[in-house]
Amino acid sequence: MDLRVRALETVLAEKGYVDPAALDALVDTYQTKVGPRNGAKVVARAWTDPAFREWLLGDATAAIGSLGFSGRQGEHMVAVENTPSRHHLVVCTLCSCYPWPVLGLPPTWYKSAPYRSRVVRDPRGVLAEFGVTLPEGTEIRVLDSTAEIRYLVIPQRPAGSQGLGEEALAALVTRDSMIGAGLALAPTAAR
Amino acid sequence: MSYASHADLGGKRGCGAVVPEREGELFHEAWEPRALALTLAMGATGAWNLDMSRAARETLPDYAELIYYRIWLAALEKLLRERGLVLPDEIAAGHSLRSAPPIERVLAAADVARTLATGTPTQRPATASARFSVGQRVRMRDGPFPHHTRLPSYAWRKRGSIERLHGMHVFADAHARGDGEQPQWLYTVSFDGVELWADASARGVTISIDAWEPYLEPA
Numbered sequence: 001m002d003l004r005v006r007a008l009e010t011v012l013a014e015k016g017y018v019d020p021a022a023l024d025a026l027v028d029t030y031q032t033k034v035g036p037r038n039g040a041k042v043v044a045r046a047w048t049d050p051a052f053r054e055w056l057l058g059d060a061t062a063a064i065g066s067l068g069f070s071g072r073q074g075e076h077m078v079a080v081e082n083t084p085s086r087h088h089l090v091v092c093t094l095c096s097c098y099p100w101p102v103l104g105l106p107p108t109w110y111k112s113a114p115y116r117s118r119v120v121r122d123p124r125g126v127l128a129e130f131g132v133t134l135p136e137g138t139e140i141r142v143l144d145s146t147a148e149i150r151y152l153v154i155p156q157r158p159a160g161s162q163g164l165g166e167e168a169l170a171a172l173v174t175r176d177s178m179i180g181a182g183l184a185l186a187p188t189a190a191r
Numbered sequence: 192m193s194y195a196s197h198a199d200l201g202g203k204r205g206c207g208a209v210v211p212e213r214e215g216e217l218f219h220e221a222w223e224p225r226a227l228a229l230t231l232a233m234g235a236t237g238a239w240n241l242d243m244s245r246a247a248r249e250t251l252p253d254y255a256e257l258i259y260y261r262i263w264l265a266a267l268e269k270l271l272r273e274r275g276l277v278l279p280d281e282i283a284a285g286h287s288l289r290s291a292p293p294i295e296r297v298l299a300a301a302d303v304a305r306t307l308a309t310g311t312p313t314q315r316p317a318t319a320s321a322r323f324s325v326g327q328r329v330r331m332r333d334g335p336f337p338h339h340t341r342l343p344s345y346a347w348r349k350r351g352s353i354e355r356l357h358g359m360h361v362f363a364d365a366h367a368r369g370d371g372e373q374p375q376w377l378y379t380v381s382f383d384g385v386e387l388w389a390d391a392s393a394r395g396v397t398i399s400i401d402a403w404e405p406y407l408e409p410a
Contacts, residue, residue, distance in 0.1 A: 005222040005264065007285035009229060011277050015291035017236060021300035023228035029307060031224070036214060071310035072231075076357065093201030093343050095245055096259060101308075105217055105227070111259040113206035120201045120345065122392040129209045140396045144201065146341045147377055147401035148313040149357055175214045 035104030036175035038069045039152060042102055043178065044170035046079075047157045057081060060152060064102060074101035074150050080143065081154040082180065087138050088153050089127070089180035091119045092145040099150035103178060110179065120144060130181045153177070155184040194337050198249035202345040202388065223260045230263045235306055237295035239270050242367035246339035247273075313361040315374040321404070322376065327353045328410035329380060331402065339367035342406045349386055350410045354399060355379040362403050375403040 012018040042064055046053040056063040060077035064070065077099060080088040092098065093116045098106040109115050119126045123140045127133070134140070143151050155177035161169060164187065176182030200206070218224050234244065247266035248254070254262060271277040274292075281288045298306060323329060334340070334347045341363045357377040365373040380402050384393030 001220060001261070001264075002222045003285075004282065005225045005229070007282050008264075008268065008277070009225060010285055011281045011287050012229065012233070014287035015277070017276065017291065017294055017297060018229065018232045019297060019299055022232055022298045022303050023225065025300045025303040026228040026231050026307075027224040029303065030227070031217060034307075071308040072306075073310065075310040075312040076314060076360075078355075091201075093345075094196075094198055094341060095248065101310075107212040107214075107216070108219070108259065109209050109212055112210075113200055113203070113255070114209045116200040117203040117206040118209070120398050121388050121390060123396055124392060126209055130211055137395070141381075142396065142398045144343065144398060144400045146343060147357075147363065147403065148360060149377070149379070149401050176211070181211075 030100075030105050034069075034101060036102070036173075036178065037170070038067075038104070039099070039102035039175070039178045040170040040173035041067060041166070042069070042079075042152065043154050043173045043184075044166040046154050047161075047169055048166055053081075053154075056154070064152070069101040071101055073097070074099045076149050077102075077152060078149055079152045079154055080141070082156050084135070084156070085137075085139060086141060087134055087180060088141045088143060088151075089119060089123050090143045090145060090151045090153060091116060093117070093120055094144075094146055097145035097148075097150065099152055102152050103175060107175070127181065130176060132181070132183060153180040155180075155182075158184045158186050160187045194250070194335075194339070196249040196339070197251065197254035198245075199344050201343045218260075220260075226260045226264045226267075230267050232298045233267060233271070235296070235298040238274055238276060240366055241311065242339060242361075242363045243369070244270065245363075246367040249339070314358050315361065315372065317359050317376075318374070319359070319376070321356055321378075323353045323356075323378060323404070323407060323409075325353050325356065329353060329407045330410040331380070332406050332408065336364070338364060340364050340406075342402060343400060345387055346380075346382065346400055346402075349382055351380040351382040351386070351399075353378050354381045357401070360403070362405070364403070364405070375405055377401060377403055378407065380407070 056079045060079040096111040172185040177184045331346045359374040360377040361372040362375045381399040384396030
């Protein structure tokens with residue numbers, strides 16, 4: 001595959017369709033700049049700033065944009081909040097739609113058949129495979145990203161996190177918790 | 192005309208267990224980041240749109256056997272081939288063998304950050320009033336469809352409720368066919384788990400999809 005991709009790149013560059021320096025910049029963006037730490041900052045802000053939380057729930061694209069995160073695969077954002085009685089979980093059963101500006105590139109499992117096929121049918125079973133068991137009676141809402149709306153889950157703020165600053169809180173926010181496939185870490189587990 | 196998507200996986204059985212992956216594990220082979228970048232860079236040229244890309248991917252006959260970046264790469268080669276931009280003999284040779292048909296634009300390194308930060312919004316000014324309102328009961332259309340669609344088969348004929356209106360958006364079904372944007376109202380429609388599945392695991396579960404108005408009829 002390495003040779004085939006290199007051959008394709010050479011052909012495209014020779015034809016003037018791609019600029020190899022632009023390819024480097026694209027890879028660098030998703031390897032070093034745009035990833036789930038962006039989303040963690042959004043969540044930590046929502047946990048500590050009630051006005052921001054309201055804004056995020058009412059107009060996520062603008063609220064997230066105010067922190068400098070916008071664009072490709074996050075043009076139209078909706079944020080949903082997990083509570084003790086309601087748990088949200090995001091999927092794209094048709095391909096791999098995912099909120100890139102806040103979470104970066106999707107993990108392999110998100111793009112693969114087991115998650116995409118089962119999470120709309122047996123979300124509790126899928127959550128168990130991530131080590132997550134929700135209390136009996138929790139309503140589960142599975143959001144299938146079938147158009148260009150991208151979803152960010154605001155996980156529940158963990159117990160024992162009072163008094164922590166935004167940066168320390170952001171360290172508790174895992175990628176999986178912002179998809180709904182996990183929970184935010186307890187303060188002790190983050191160290 | 193027949194159209195077969197191999198990507199409509201919601202509810203399918205026998206796909207195995209989910210394999211979690213640690214954060215930061217982005218690529219598994221050295222060629223994967225280049226395949227990603229080539230896909231994004233060629234997408235930015237305007238030679239095709241995102242809906243055409245999705246259609247190219249989901250119709251790959253070996254979709255189920257390929258890992259995701261292989262799917263992207265195979266679809267990229269298909270899109271290039273169909274448009275006469277790069278032919279298979281050139282990939283085999285590792286060099287351009289014929290003159291390059293013109294394309295709209297080339298993504299320059301200096302424009303990458305701005306291009307990504309802008310993205311490609313799909314919302315358009317509302318030119319019609321929405322047919323449905325929040326809380327209204329609707330029934331989804333029945334498939335199969337002889338073209339790319341974003342209405343998953345598990346929702347065909349199912350009854351749900353309008354949960355949210357998102358304004359008018361580029362209509363994927365038309366856009367993928369090259370029939371222009373044809374913006375339509377976009378809604379989040381939610382379904383009770385037991386409306387979709389007979390399984391006991393569906394109790395206490397609500398599933399929502401984002402659906403364009405042509406997918407809906409009053410229930």
